[in-house]
Amino acid sequence: MSQIDCTRPFTDAASSRYGLPEERHARIAARRAFVEMKLCFMRAAADIEGAIGESLQFRVRQASEAVELWRLRSAILAALPEQHERTRTHRFELHRQLDSIYPETAVSSRYSHL
Numbered sequence: 001m002s003q004i005d006c007t008r009p010f011t012d013a014a015s016s017r018y019g020l021p022e023e024r025h026a027r028i029a030a031r032r033a034f035v036e037m038k039l040c041f042m043r044a045a046a047d048i049e050g051a052i053g054e055s056l057q058f059r060v061r062q063a064s065e066a067v068e069l070w071r072l073r074s075a076i077l078a079a080l081p082e083q084h085e086r087t088r089t090h091r092f093e094l095h096r097q098l099d100s101i102y103p104e105t106a107v108s109s110r111y112s113h114l
Helices: 007-018 021-046 052-061 067-078 087-101
Strands: none
Touching: 007 021, 021 052, 021 067, 021 087, 052 087
16 A cells, blocks of 8 residues: 655645745735835825815725726826926826836837937
């Protein structure tokens, strides 16, 4: 009668459940990038006053994926006050964050470095 290795199924299940270390690091990096982007959106939405500002702040807080923030980008950029001293900074940060998450949507320049 052969002996059954009880630890093998557990280690196989554990490794398939959690993936390779590289996959785990990639998930952590993606989550950190999302959190950084969400904080950027929260800072921008906090400078928008009135009912629109409150609505956008709520929608940003509820976002759980980068695509949800990407869908809010136009509304937040349009609602940022023109005369506010931080508006330019918010616009730059939002574009930088979006470009880092979705580089294929960035407007490419016809001038590029060789």
